[in-house]
Amino acid sequence: MDTIQKHGPWALVGALGAAALAIVATERGEAVNALWIVVAAVCVYLIAYRYYSLFIAEKVMRLDPARPTPAVRHNDGLDYVPTNKSVLFGHHFAAIAGAGPLVGPVLAAQMGYLPGLLWILAGVVFAGAVQDFIVLFVSMRRDGRSLGELIRAELGTIPGIIALVGTFLIMIILLAVLALIVVKALTGSPWGTFTVMATIPIALLMGVYSRYIRPGKIGEVSIIGFVLLMLAIVYGGSVADHPVWGPAFTFTGTQLCWMLIGYGFIASILPVWLLLAPRDYLSTFLKIGTIIGLALGIAVVAPHMQMPAVTKFVDGTGPVWSGQLFPFLFITIACGAVSGFHALISSGTTPKLIASEADARFIGYGGMLMESFVAVMALVSACVIDPGVYFTMNSPAALVGTTPETAAAAVTKLGFTVTPETISEAAKDVGETTIISRAGGAPTLAVGMAHIISSAIGGKAMMAFWYHFAILFEALFILTAVDAGTRACRFMIQDLIGLAVPSFKKTTAWVPSILATALCVTAWGYFLYQGVTDPLGGINTLWPLFGISNQMLAAVALTLCTVVIFKMKRERYAFVTILPTLWLCICTLTAGWQKIFSADPRIGFLSHADRYGTALAEGKILAPAKTIDQMSQIVFNDRVDAVLAGLFIGLVVAIAAFGILSAIRAFRADRWTALETDAAAVPAE
Amino acid sequence: MGASSQDLRERWKTFSKCVCDGARLMVGQGDYQVYAAHIRKTHPDQEPMTEREFFRNRENARFGVGNRNGFRCC
Numbered sequence: 001m002d003t004i005q006k007h008g009p010w011a012l013v014g015a016l017g018a019a020a021l022a023i024v025a026t027e028r029g030e031a032v033n034a035l036w037i038v039v040a041a042v043c044v045y046l047i048a049y050r051y052y053s054l055f056i057a058e059k060v061m062r063l064d065p066a067r068p069t070p071a072v073r074h075n076d077g078l079d080y081v082p083t084n085k086s087v088l089f090g091h092h093f094a095a096i097a098g099a100g101p102l103v104g105p106v107l108a109a110q111m112g113y114l115p116g117l118l119w120i121l122a123g124v125v126f127a128g129a130v131q132d133f134i135v136l137f138v139s140m141r142r143d144g145r146s147l148g149e150l151i152r153a154e155l156g157t158i159p160g161i162i163a164l165v166g167t168f169l170i171m172i173i174l175l176a177v178l179a180l181i182v183v184k185a186l187t188g189s190p191w192g193t194f195t196v197m198a199t200i201p202i203a204l205l206m207g208v209y210s211r212y213i214r215p216g217k218i219g220e221v222s223i224i225g226f227v228l229l230m231l232a233i234v235y236g237g238s239v240a241d242h243p244v245w246g247p248a249f250t251f252t253g254t255q256l257c258w259m260l261i262g263y264g265f266i267a268s269i270l271p272v273w274l275l276l277a278p279r280d281y282l283s284t285f286l287k288i289g290t291i292i293g294l295a296l297g298i299a300v301v302a303p304h305m306q307m308p309a310v311t312k313f314v315d316g317t318g319p320v321w322s323g324q325l326f327p328f329l330f331i332t333i334a335c336g337a338v339s340g341f342h343a344l345i346s347s348g349t350t351p352k353l354i355a356s357e358a359d360a361r362f363i364g365y366g367g368m369l370m371e372s373f374v375a376v377m378a379l380v381s382a383c384v385i386d387p388g389v390y391f392t393m394n395s396p397a398a399l400v401g402t403t404p405e406t407a408a409a410a411v412t413k414l415g416f417t418v419t420p421e422t423i424s425e426a427a428k429d430v431g432e433t434t435i436i437s438r439a440g441g442a443p444t445l446a447v448g449m450a451h452i453i454s455s456a457i458g459g460k461a462m463m464a465f466w467y468h469f470a471i472l473f474e475a476l477f478i479l480t481a482v483d484a485g486t487r488a489c490r491f492m493i494q495d496l497i498g499l500a501v502p503s504f505k506k507t508t509a510w511v512p513s514i515l516a517t518a519l520c521v522t523a524w525g526y527f528l529y530q531g532v533t534d535p536l537g538g539i540n541t542l543w544p545l546f547g548i549s550n551q552m553l554a555a556v557a558l559t560l561c562t563v564v565i566f567k568m569k570r571e572r573y574a575f576v577t578i579l580p581t582l583w584l585c586i587c588t589l590t591a592g593w594q595k596i597f598s599a600d601p602r603i604g605f606l607s608h609a610d611r612y613g614t615a616l617a618e619g620k621i622l623a624p625a626k627t628i629d630q631m632s633q634i635v636f637n638d639r640v641d642a643v644l645a646g647l648f649i650g651l652v653v654a655i656a657a658f659g660i661l662s663a664i665r666a667f668r669a670d671r672w673t674a675l676e677t678d679a680a681a682v683p684a685e
Numbered sequence: 686m687g688a689s690s691q692d693l694r695e696r697w698k699t700f701s702k703c704v705c706d707g708a709r710l711m712v713g714q715g716d717y718q719v720y721a722a723h724i725r726k727t728h729p730d731q732e733p734m735t736e737r738e739f740f741r742n743r744e745n746a747r748f749g750v751g752n753r754n755g756f757r758c759c
Contacts, residue, residue, distance in 0.1 A: 075727075077720030079746065083710070090707035216717075216740040218709055272748040273741070277712070280747075284711050349713075484748060 010050055017043025024309070025114060031304035034380045037113070038298060041121060041376045045369040048125040053133065053365040057358075060565060060573040061137050065358040070144045070351060070677075080144070082355035085362055091353070092367045094284050095345045096132070097291070099178055099478050100335025100550075101371050103441035105379035106448075107543060108332045109390065110320040112310040113383045115329055117376065123330070123337025124372035127580035131338060131554055133364035134561040134577060135346040140360060141676045144352035147343050151560050151655075153675055154567065159658040163556055166651045167344070168492055169644070170549040172520075174341075175485045176527035177546045178478045179264070180538050183256045183528070184440035185471050190249035191240040191431055193256075195468055196475045197249070198232035199279065206278035222281045229282065233468050237431055257532040260482070261525040267479075268486035269517055276483050283477035290449075290473050294377050297452040307383035307390065312415065319395035319414065320439070321540050322602040327591040330583075331547035336375025338584065340553025342368065381448030382441075388418025389426050389435070393444050396537040397437040398624060407436045431464030439537040446470035489520040530637045535624035536602075541641060544595060548588050548645065552652050555584040559659035566666035567674035574663075581659075585652060592649040596642045605645065609638035713747030714740065 020040035024032055057063045074080040083091075108116035139145055142153070148167065152160025186193045202225055210221045239245045251259070267275055316324035321332060335341070346364060354360060382390065391411045392400060400407040404420035411418050427435045430450055435443065450466035458465070491507060493516040498505030504512045531538025558581040565574045598604030601611045615622045616631045625631045666673050706716060717739050724733035734742060 075723060077723035077733075078715065078742065081715055081719060081723075083715075084703060084706065086703055087707040087710055091710040094711035215737045216714075218712065218714060219705070273744055276748055277744050281712050285708065288711070353710075487748060 010047065013043050013046050017047065024117070027309070031306060032309075033302055033304055034298055034384060035302045037117060037305070037376065037380055041117070041373060044121045044125065045373065048129070049366060049369060052125060053129070053361050056130065056133060056365070056576060057361045060570060060576055061134070061360075063137070063357045063360060065356050067357055069140060069354045069357060071353055071355060074143070074352075079349075080352045083353040085355065085359045088350065088353050088355075088359070089363050089367060090288075092345065092350045092363050093370050094288060095348070095350070096339075096342050096367060097287065097371050097374055098335070098481060099181065099442075099474060100339060100341075101375035102378045102445055102474065103181060103543075104333040104335055104547070105375045106382040106441040106444050107320055107394070107539070108329055109307055109379060109382040110311065110318040110394065111314045111325060111329060112308050113305055113379055114309040115314065115325055116333055116379050119329055119333055120337050120372055120375050120379065123333070124368060127554070127558070127584065128336075128338035128342070128372065129365045129368035130576060130580060131340075131558050131561065132342045132346050132368040133361065134564075135343045135557050136351055136354075136360050136364035137357075138561060138564050139347035139351040140354055140357065143677050145347065147347040147557060147560070150347060151556070154560060154563055155655075155658050155662050159655055162651055162654055164492075166549070166553060166556065166648075168489070169647065170341070170546075170553055171485055171489050171492075172523045173527060173542065173546045173549050173644075175264075175482055175489070175524035176531065177539075177542045178481055178485075179257075179260050179524065179528045180531040180542060181440040181442050182475050182478050183253050183260065183532055184438060184537075184539070185442040185446075185475060186251070186256055187253045187438075188250055188434065189240075189432055189471075190246045191236040191464075191468055192471045192475070193249045193251060194239045194245075195229075195232045195236040195472045196479070198236075199229065199282070199472070199476055199479070200275070202228045202232070203275050203279040203282065206281070207274040210278065211273050218281055221278065222285055225278065225282050226286070229286075229472065233465060233472060236468060237464060240431070253532040254529075257525075257529055261521055261528065263479070264482050264486045264524070265517055265521045267483040268490060268521075269513060276480070276487075279476070279480050279483070283473075283480040286473050287477050290470070291374055291377070293453065294381070294449060295373075297449075297456050298377060298380060301452050301455040303380075303384040303452055303455070305380070305383045306385060307387050311387075316603075319391060319399050321543060322600070323544070323591070323594065327587040327594070328544065330587040331544055331551060331591045333375065334547045334550040334554075336372050336378070338551065338554050338580065339371075340550050340555070340557055343553060343557035378445055381445050381452060383448075385444070385448050385451055386418065386422065386426075388412070388416045388422060389447070390444060391416050392418060392423050392426075393435050393438045393447070394441075395437060396439065396535065396540065398535045400437055402434070402436060404434075404436070429460065429463045430467035432467075437537065439539045441539075442471060442474045445474070486517065486520055486524075489523075490516040493519055530640075534637075544591065545641065545644060545648075548591050548595070548648050551584050552588045552648050555581055555588060555652055556655045558584065559655055563659050563662045563666065564674055566663040567669075567672065569666075569672055571663075571667060581656075585656060588652055589649060592645045592652075595645045596649075605638045605642035609635045609642070612638070714743050 017040055020036045020043060023036045024040055071080045071082040075082065105116050105120065138150060142150060148160055148164050151163045186196060206221045206225045210217065214220060239249060314325045316322060350363065388411050391414055392407045400410040404423040407423055408418050408420040427433060430447060446467045449470040450463045453466045454460060454463040494505055494507060494512055506512060527542060531542045534541055558577045562574055562577040562581060565571065565577060594603055596605055599607050601608040612622060612631055612634045616635065621631055625634055717736050720739060721733040724731055
């Protein structure tokens with residue numbers, strides 16, 4: 001009787017989830033309601049949270065609510081504070097959710113919604129949430145130390161350094177790819193460009209307000225900023241139509257690229273209170289608000305999925321990104337399924353604020369489930385729009401041309417019927433001159449969100465507003481990430497050079513700061529420029545590199561977790577981390593290998609370089625290059641990308657090897673060898 | 686009836702405080718009252734920072750000098 005009472009409701013949740021998934025997976029010929037997808041996802045999350053995370057908490061970690069956490073032992077009212085579970089959940093979620101879960105699923109939609117959905121669900125339950133949860137646990141048991149320190153302590157100094165270098169490379173690629181998304185969204189869009197640029201004076205105003213006028217009144221200053229932002233969106237439409245200001249805010253990709261590089265440089269050496277902190281308020285609150293709004297929108301509107309469950313592009317011939325379902329789907333959707341970057345957050349501020357060990361399950365595992373839900377909503381948004389429009393927006397200009405007529409012809413030829421009128425109409429609806437070849441995910445998501453939200457509020461007349469609202473919301477937190485990331489990167493460089501030249505470490509000194517910032521901006525700026533000028537749209541090259549690096553970091557973090565489980569002599573449960581580690585290693589290594597060596601120039605960097613190199617030797621110029629210089633530039637870029645992919649492969653292999661060695665050593669040891677902080681060591685206070 | 690509306694108001698108060706605290710912590714601002722109470726209790730000899738100093742301290746800790754917590758996710 002007890003068992004029925006205890007598990008009965010959960011069995012019902014499971015049955016509902018299974019039924020919803022069955023409907024989603026088997027419905028043919030008729031559009032599925034998006035609500036079934038949401039219901040299926042939520043049921044999977046509930047069951048996974050109730051059973052699998054409990055299993056991990058009780059059996060693998062043996063969480064002990066009586067054991068004092070770092071927040072309790074080191075309580076200083078500042079960095080270490082025992083914090084309410086729900087409050088900390090919000091903090092953790094806001095830190096892990098960014099552009100990743102919004103963009104990856106949109107790109108993956110080219111294979112249909114089903115492959116992406118299944119990977120998001122399976123990935124989060126067995127890999128992503130497991131990683132976040134266990135890293136949080138490992139860090140929490142070690143005074144909230146960072147991932148790099150944990151790897152150094154548990155695996156050794158060399159793996160620690162390797163992981164640091166890996167993190168640095170990921171930052172560079174991440175910043176480049178994020179900046180590229182903004183460039184793609186704003187190219188030739190005066191409305192979008194105006195509103196995004198308006199955020200700079202708005203943030204400066206807010207910065208001065210909260211520095212000198214009313215310090216600490218975050219709510220107040222955020223409301224002022226929000227109202228000004230909305231005004232910027234509303235008047236952005238008039239600016240775009242204006243005969244003088246419209247063209248003044250219309251920029252090419254290359255111009256925007258240089259502006260972003262300049263912005264990244266200046267913003268990251270300004271004092272934090274002036275631009276970064278106020279922008280952070282706006283982007284964080286807008287992000288949370290928009291996510292809630294989108295969830296309500298989907299629930300109220302209950303749109304139908306227009307995209308087929310599976311498209312023919314699972315064979316790797318899709319226009320959005322190249323490569324077959326395995327391994328590239330698992331690389332394309334990183335955040336939302338499993339994201340290595342979260343290991344940095346789970347070993348950052350969160351473990352220092354946990355009040356009780358028991359909270360780690362809700363915050364670590366639950367927080368990641370929440371992010372996965374955001375990814376599912378992004379997938380839904382991309383799939384409720386006309387597939388013809390989707391492929392028009394996401395195919396490279398080299399394939400679809402630049403006019404509605406060429407695009408309609410090309411996309412129809414791909415198998416998704418669309419008329420030039422539909423394309424022009426879609427652009428007009430969202431207040432843009434064109435939507436053709438706006439790769440990068442953000443514009444597609446914005447169209448999907450505008451479609452959903454305008455069905456609930458405002459109708460078609462408000463569609464352009466909602467579109468630019470969505471663009472602004474993404475651009476805003478991407479720019480915050482660019483600013484904060486460049487800063488973090490600069491500190492890393494200063495630390496590294498500081499090893500050789502100690503005076504370089506001083507982060508308040510001007511010369512080292514400017515030098516390190518310039519180095520960092522040059523690094524991501526190089527990849528950004530390469531992406532912006534890439535005829536295949538850049539996303540095609542940079543997103544897989546980002547995905548590989550992110551999944552690679554996840555493999556590294558999960559290797560650490562595996563080693564710790566072995567060191568705790570609980571190897572019978574090590575499958576919990578070994579299985580996802582293996583899967584991620586298989587995916588990253590296969591994808592990395594194919595990106596380097598594939599004979600298909602659409603996938604392999606080297607064969608692409610060969611093709612251009614051969615033509616160059618014969619004195620020929622291949623489109624889109626227009627000069628010999630551009631030809632050699634393409635060859636050079638390809639080789640750089642190949643080297644980078646090679647570095648990532650080397651990194652994974654090295655860490656996996658060190659991990660296996662450490663695990664074997666721990667297995668042979670006759671006792672517990674994990675280096676946890678002694679729970680009894682409460683500092684005298 | 687009166688007691689339950691009292692109860693409801695109390696709950697609403699707790700809930701809205703939780704939301705506000707959550708929103709502030711999302712941008713790196715902890716609870717000043719908790720901090721000040723902690724310092725007064727554990728270090729009676731010390732004067733806690735003022736609210737304004739606390740605000741700036743947290744701002745710097747989030748993005749500031751020599752610290753890598755400025756990491757933002759993808």
